[in-house]
Amino acid sequence: VNGSRLSGQVRIVGAGLLGASVGLALRAKGVDVIVDDSSPAALGLAIDYGAGRAPSQADDPHLVVVAVPPDVTAEVVRAELAAHPHALVTDVASVKAAPLTALRSAGADLARYIGSHPLAGRERGGAISARADLFLGRPWVITTTDANTAAQLGVIEDLALDLGAVPVGMAAEDHDRSVALVSHVPQVIATLLAKRLVDGNHAALGLAGQGLRDTTRIAASDPSLWIQILSANSAAVVDVLRSFRGDLDALVTVLEDPAVPGARRALAESLAAGNVGVSRIPGKHGQDRRFSQIVVMVDDRPGELGRLLSEMGEVGVNMEDLRLEHSPGAPIGLAEISVLPEAEDHLITELEARGWRIAEAWR
Amino acid sequence: VNGSRLSGQVRIVGAGLLGASVGLALRAKGVDVIVDDSSPAALGLAIDYGAGRAPSQADDPHLVVVAVPPDVTAEVVRAELAAHPHALVTDVASVKAAPLTALRSAGADLARYIGSHPLAGRERGGAISARADLFLGRPWVITTTDANTAAQLGVIEDLALDLGAVPVGMAAEDHDRSVALVSHVPQVIATLLAKRLVDGNHAALGLAGQGLRDTTRIAASDPSLWIQILSANSAAVVDVLRSFRGDLDALVTVLEDPAVPGARRALAESLAAGNVGVSRIPGKHGQDRRFSQIVVMVDDRPGELGRLLSEMGEVGVNMEDLRLEHSPGAPIGLAEISVLPEAEDHLITELEARGWRIAEAWR
Numbered sequence: 001v002n003g004s005r006l007s008g009q010v011r012i013v014g015a016g017l018l019g020a021s022v023g024l025a026l027r028a029k030g031v032d033v034i035v036d037d038s039s040p041a042a043l044g045l046a047i048d049y050g051a052g053r054a055p056s057q058a059d060d061p062h063l064v065v066v067a068v069p070p071d072v073t074a075e076v077v078r079a080e081l082a083a084h085p086h087a088l089v090t091d092v093a094s095v096k097a098a099p100l101t102a103l104r105s106a107g108a109d110l111a112r113y114i115g116s117h118p119l120a121g122r123e124r125g126g127a128i129s130a131r132a133d134l135f136l137g138r139p140w141v142i143t144t145t146d147a148n149t150a151a152q153l154g155v156i157e158d159l160a161l162d163l164g165a166v167p168v169g170m171a172a173e174d175h176d177r178s179v180a181l182v183s184h185v186p187q188v189i190a191t192l193l194a195k196r197l198v199d200g201n202h203a204a205l206g207l208a209g210q211g212l213r214d215t216t217r218i219a220a221s222d223p224s225l226w227i228q229i230l231s232a233n234s235a236a237v238v239d240v241l242r243s244f245r246g247d248l249d250a251l252v253t254v255l256e257d258p259a260v261p262g263a264r265r266a267l268a269e270s271l272a273a274g275n276v277g278v279s280r281i282p283g284k285h286g287q288d289r290r291f292s293q294i295v296v297m298v299d300d301r302p303g304e305l306g307r308l309l310s311e312m313g314e315v316g317v318n319m320e321d322l323r324l325e326h327s328p329g330a331p332i333g334l335a336e337i338s339v340l341p342e343a344e345d346h347l348i349t350e351l352e353a354r355g356w357r358i359a360e361a362w363r
Numbered sequence: 364v365n366g367s368r369l370s371g372q373v374r375i376v377g378a379g380l381l382g383a384s385v386g387l388a389l390r391a392k393g394v395d396v397i398v399d400d401s402s403p404a405a406l407g408l409a410i411d412y413g414a415g416r417a418p419s420q421a422d423d424p425h426l427v428v429v430a431v432p433p434d435v436t437a438e439v440v441r442a443e444l445a446a447h448p449h450a451l452v453t454d455v456a457s458v459k460a461a462p463l464t465a466l467r468s469a470g471a472d473l474a475r476y477i478g479s480h481p482l483a484g485r486e487r488g489g490a491i492s493a494r495a496d497l498f499l500g501r502p503w504v505i506t507t508t509d510a511n512t513a514a515q516l517g518v519i520e521d522l523a524l525d526l527g528a529v530p531v532g533m534a535a536e537d538h539d540r541s542v543a544l545v546s547h548v549p550q551v552i553a554t555l556l557a558k559r560l561v562d563g564n565h566a567a568l569g570l571a572g573q574g575l576r577d578t579t580r581i582a583a584s585d586p587s588l589w590i591q592i593l594s595a596n597s598a599a600v601v602d603v604l605r606s607f608r609g610d611l612d613a614l615v616t617v618l619e620d621p622a623v624p625g626a627r628r629a630l631a632e633s634l635a636a637g638n639v640g641v642s643r644i645p646g647k648h649g650q651d652r653r654f655s656q657i658v659v660m661v662d663d664r665p666g667e668l669g670r671l672l673s674e675m676g677e678v679g680v681n682m683e684d685l686r687l688e689h690s691p692g693a694p695i696g697l698a699e700i701s702v703l704p705e706a707e708d709h710l711i712t713e714l715e716a717r718g719w720r721i722a723e724a725w726r
Contacts, residue, residue, distance in 0.1 A: 132722065133660060139569060141570070181567050182568065182571045186574055192610045194637040194638075194641040196544060196603060197544070200640075203531075203533060204545055206531065207504070207545050209545070211581040215580075216637075216641045216644065217574075217641070219638065219640060220638055223630075223634035227627055248608055248611070255604070256601055264594065268586050268587075268590055270554055272586050273558040276558075277560035278557040280568055281560065281576060281579065295494070311676070359496040
C-alpha cells in the first residue's frame with residue numbers, strides 16, 4: 001500500500017465505471033472509501049469487488065465524489081452537500097456549466113462544491129469495466145469558482161494525483177467549449193458517418209479499410225450516456241457543428257462542379273487545413289516521425305505473433321510502438337514496429353536470421 | 364523465387380508508391396518487369412531499388428499497368444493502348460467511371476482495357492514508401508466491361524493473385540459509389556473535423572483523447588492526391604455528403620433545443636444508428652468480443668515493453684492482438700492484450716509472478 005495524499009473518509013456516490021474505478025484506486029492507496037448507490041444490486045457488486053465499504057450512520061466523509069449520470073449530477077450533489085455539512089463535494093460529470101447553474105438556482109452551498117472531469121472515458125461503460133488505473137496519466141479538469149478556497153482546490157488536486165491523473169484548472173464554460181471541440185463533436189460526426197453505413201451494401205462495406213474503421217470507431221459508444229452529454233452541452237456543441245456545417249456546405253458546392261475555376265484551389269485549402277488541424281493534436285498521432293518503422297509479416301497461425309514478440313525480446317531492441325494490421329480473410333498479418341533509427345538495421349538483420357520476412361521498403 | 368501466375372513481360376508506367384510496389388512484388392516472383400516514368404529521376408530511383416528494368420526498343424509487354432495520378436490516367440492508358448497494340452492494359456486509379464468515360468470519348472480500344480483498383484492506400488505517399496507486400500490480403504477491384512473476354516479478366520486476376528491481393532469484380536459505377544461511401548466521404552469528414560482544430564486553443568487540445576486522434580488521423584493525407592480523387596468521383600461523393608448533411612441538419616435542430624418533447628428520442632435514434640453502422644464494417648473493429656482483454660501497466664522506460672513481450676513469449680500464451688495506449692507526459696503506458704478466454708487466468712498468474720502489474724478489472 002502506497003500512502004495517499006488525501007486524508008479522512010472519502011464517500012463515492014454512484015458505483016458505475018468512474019465511481020468504482022475511483023474507489024478501487026483509493027482503496028489501493030489505503031484510503032477509507034465508502035461507496036453508495038441508489039441501486040442495492042450495483043452497490044453490493046461494487047463492495048464485493050473491493051471498491052469500498054457500505055455506508056454507516058457513523059460516516060463523516062471529508063470528501064464526497066459524485067459519480068452519477070450527468071442528468072442527475074446536480075441533484076445528487078445538492079443532496080450530498082445537505083447531508084454532509086462538513087464535506088467538500090465534487091463530481092466527475094463530463095459537462096460542467098449545467099450542473100453549476102442548476103446548483104446555483106437550487107441555492108446549494110457552492111462554497112463546498114468544486115466540479116471536476118477526468119478525461120478517461122472508454123467505449124465500454126458500466127461498473128464491469130472499472131479499473132484502478134483508469135485515470136493514469138489522463139487530464140483531470142478542476143473547475144473552481146470564486147466561492148472556493150485554495151485549500152479546497154488542494155483537496156481535489158490530491159484526489160487527482162492519488163489516482164495518477166494530471167490536474168488541469170479551467171473555468172466551467174471553457175471546459176465545456178473545449179470538450180465540445182475535442183470530444184463531443186467528434187462523437188457526433190463519427191455517429192453521423194457510421195449512420196451512412198446502415199444502408200451501404202455488403203460489397204461496398206467489403207472495401208472498407210483502416211481509415212473507415214478509425215473514423216467511425218467511437219460511433220460504437222453507449223447512446224444513453226451520450227444523449228445526456230450532448231443535451232447538457234448542446235449550446236457549445238451546436239456552435240462547433242454550425243462551423244462544421246458551413247465548411248461542409250462550401251465543400252459540397254465545390255464538389256457539385258469541380259471543373260469551375262477556383263474549385264481545385266478551394267479543395268486544396270480545405271485539405272491543407274485538415275493537415276494543419278491534425279498536426280495540432282498533442283502526443284502520438286499516426287506515425288511518429290522520430291522512429292523508424294519495420295514491417296514484419298506474420299502468418300495467421302496461433303503462436304506466430306507471440307513467437308515474433310519473444311524473439312524481438314531476445315534481440316534486445318527496444319520497441320517504441322507496435323501496430324498490427326490484419327485484413328479479414330488474409331492469410332497473413334503485418335506487425336509494424338517502431339524503433340529508434342539506429343536500431344533498425346540490427347533488428348532487420350537479426351529477425352531475418354531467425355526466418356522472419358521483413359516487408360520490403362524504400363527508406 | 365516463387366513462380367508467378369502471370370507470364371510474359373509486364374510494363375509498369377508510373378514509378379510512384381503503387382507502381383513501384385507492383386514492380387517489387389512481381390520481380391520477387393520472377394516476372395520480367397519493365398518500369399517507365401515521365402520523370403527520369405523517379406525512373407532511375409525505381410530501377411535502383413529493384414522495381415524493374417528500363418524500357419527498350421525490343422519490349423513486347425503482355426500486360427501494361429498504368430499507375431499514374433488519377434487525373435492523367437485516361438490519357439496514359441490511351442497512349443499505352445496505342446503504343447502496344449497486342450498488350451492488355453489496366454490501371455490502378457482509385458476512381459473507375461471517369462477514366463472509362465474519357466477513354467470511350469477518345470475512341471480508345473476498350474477491348475484491351477480493364478480497370479482495376481487495389482484498396483491499399485497509405486497516408487504516406489510516394490515511391491519512398493513502396494513495398495512488395497503493399498497489396499497483401501487487400502481487395503483488388505476489377506471493373507470489366509462487355510468488351511472484355513474471360514481470358515483477359517483472368518490475366519488481371521492473376522496480377523492481383525501474384526501480388527497477394529483478393530480479386531473482387533464490380534461495375535465501374537458500383538465501385539465509385541462504394542469507395543465514395545467507405546473511403547472518400549470518410550476522408551472529407553475527417554478533413555472537415557480536423558479543420559475545426561485549426562483555431563482551437565491550446566488548453567482545449569490538451570484534453571484530446573484517442574477518440575479525436577482516431578477520427579482525424581486520415582486528415583493528414585496528401586492534399587494533391589485527394590484533390591484528384593474527390594474531383595474525379597465528385598458526383599458519388601456529393602450524394603453521400605448530402606445525406607450526411609441532412610442528418611447533420613436534423614441533429615443540429617435537435618440540439619438547438621434538447622428540452623422539447625421528442626428531442627431525446629431523436630438523439631437516441633441517431634446514436635443507435637451509429638452503433639448499427641459501425642457494426643456493419645467487416646473484420647476487426649475495436650474490441651473483439653471473442654477474446655479476453657488483459658491490461659498490463661508498462662513503465663515508460665526503454666526496454667520495458669520489449670521485456671513484457673519477451674516474457675509473454677516465455678509464458679507460452681498466444682496473443683491474438685495488442686494495443687498500446689500511451690498519453691503524452693504519462694509515466695506509464697498500458698498494453699491491452701487480447702487472448703483466448705481460457706488462457707486469461709494463466710497469463711495473469713504468470714505475469715504477476717514476474718512482477719508485472721495487471722490493471723484491476725471486473726469481468
